[in-house]
Amino acid sequence: MRQLTGLHHVTAISATIRQNYAFYSRVLGMRLVKRTVNQDDTSAYHLFYADGAGTPGSDLTFFDWPLPPEQRGTRSIVRTGLRVNGAKALMWWAERLRTTVGWVGEVVQRDNRLTLDLEDPEGQRLMLIDDGETGEFVPWQHSPVPIEYQIRGLGPVLLSVPRLELTDAMLRVVFGMQHHRTYVHPDFSGQPVHVYTMGEGGPAAEVHVVAQPSLPPAQAGAGGVHHVAFRVSTFAEHQEWARWLGELRIPNSGIVDRYYFRSIYVHEPNGILFELATDEPGFAVDEPADALGERLALPPFLEPRRAQIEAGLKPLDTD
Numbered sequence: 001m002r003q004l005t006g007l008h009h010v011t012a013i014s015a016t017i018r019q020n021y022a023f024y025s026r027v028l029g030m031r032l033v034k035r036t037v038n039q040d041d042t043s044a045y046h047l048f049y050a051d052g053a054g055t056p057g058s059d060l061t062f063f064d065w066p067l068p069p070e071q072r073g074t075r076s077i078v079r080t081g082l083r084v085n086g087a088k089a090l091m092w093w094a095e096r097l098r099t100t101v102g103w104v105g106e107v108v109q110r111d112n113r114l115t116l117d118l119e120d121p122e123g124q125r126l127m128l129i130d131d132g133e134t135g136e137f138v139p140w141q142h143s144p145v146p147i148e149y150q151i152r153g154l155g156p157v158l159l160s161v162p163r164l165e166l167t168d169a170m171l172r173v174v175f176g177m178q179h180h181r182t183y184v185h186p187d188f189s190g191q192p193v194h195v196y197t198m199g200e201g202g203p204a205a206e207v208h209v210v211a212q213p214s215l216p217p218a219q220a221g222a223g224g225v226h227h228v229a230f231r232v233s234t235f236a237e238h239q240e241w242a243r244w245l246g247e248l249r250i251p252n253s254g255i256v257d258r259y260y261f262r263s264i265y266v267h268e269p270n271g272i273l274f275e276l277a278t279d280e281p282g283f284a285v286d287e288p289a290d291a292l293g294e295r296l297a298l299p300p301f302l303e304p305r306r307a308q309i310e311a312g313l314k315p316l317d318t319d
Contacts, residue, residue, distance in 0.1 A: 002240045004198040006205035007154040008229040008277040009059035015222035017064040021316045024049045027100045029145030032293035052140035054283040058153035070224030074160040074215040075271045077225035081155025083131035089149045111183040123223035129155040135204035156206040164211040166269035171196045229275035259299035
């Protein structure tokens with residue numbers, strides 16, 4: 001059976017990776033579960049922040065690229081959701097973040113969920129969402145954030161596209177998502193936001209899309225999102241997805257072995273990069289689960305170049 005079960009990870013861009021590490025690990029209290037490099041650009045870190053176990057669907061990841069700030073616009077992922085549990089957690093975060101982020105809003109009811117919008121120090125747009133204690137979550141015992149307030153995983157991603165019809169067809173017909181509902185978002189001048197769901201649904205398995213035909217295309221940069229990945233349970237099912245995309249003659253990368261998961265990359269018709277990523281084998285394939293992210297991890301094909309790669313990277317823990 002070929003079914004996406006939810007969000008796997010979101011990968012964004014940081015031009016200040018030490019500040020990024022300090023913010024996501026020490027302020028947001030997420031665990032750095034994999035300290036590795038971009039496999040296509042080994043001069044750059046690829047950092048994976050997640051819950052205590054690196055559960056698929058909890059990963060917010062960053063490429064370490066010294067780019068100017070993103071020029072915001074359409075044809076882009078404009079906000080990434082992170083799940084927390086309940087109104088008390090959101091009020092706690094609103095107070096904590098007032099002095100530590102570039103911008104934080106108020107706790108509001110949106111799409112029948114309590115939500116808190118914020119931006120990280122580079123302008124990365126995030127939203128904390130009450131998930132009603134649904135979805136997978138493994139707490140990180142060493143987080144500076146109390147367990148009851150910890151970020152539990154990814155919530156919905158919000159996409160801006162100039163034309164809804166083509167993206168709608170990609171999500172429904174190609175990826176098998178369901179168009180579930182619409183809601184009004186105050187930032188979009190009355191344009192409805194369309195909600196698409198995967199698997200059993202819920203905030204860990206949603207893509208939200210708004211049409212903004214009057215905006216120019218976004219220009220990639222620091223504080224922007226590079227791509228979003230959706231969950232595929234097994235290698236065998238991943239191969240079925242590769243065959244399906246081939247049958248439809250949709251251009252894609254083919255299966256790429258990222259060692260911690262396997263990937264297929266495909267652009268939706270408005271240009272946003274999607275990835276289908278497997279849950280297996282996971283981040284503990286080359287490190288003990290209790291030591292994830294403590295040292296530079298390299299896939300086997302890069303291990304012979306470790307000394308060269310390490311020499312080109314700056315320490316994360318030094319201010």
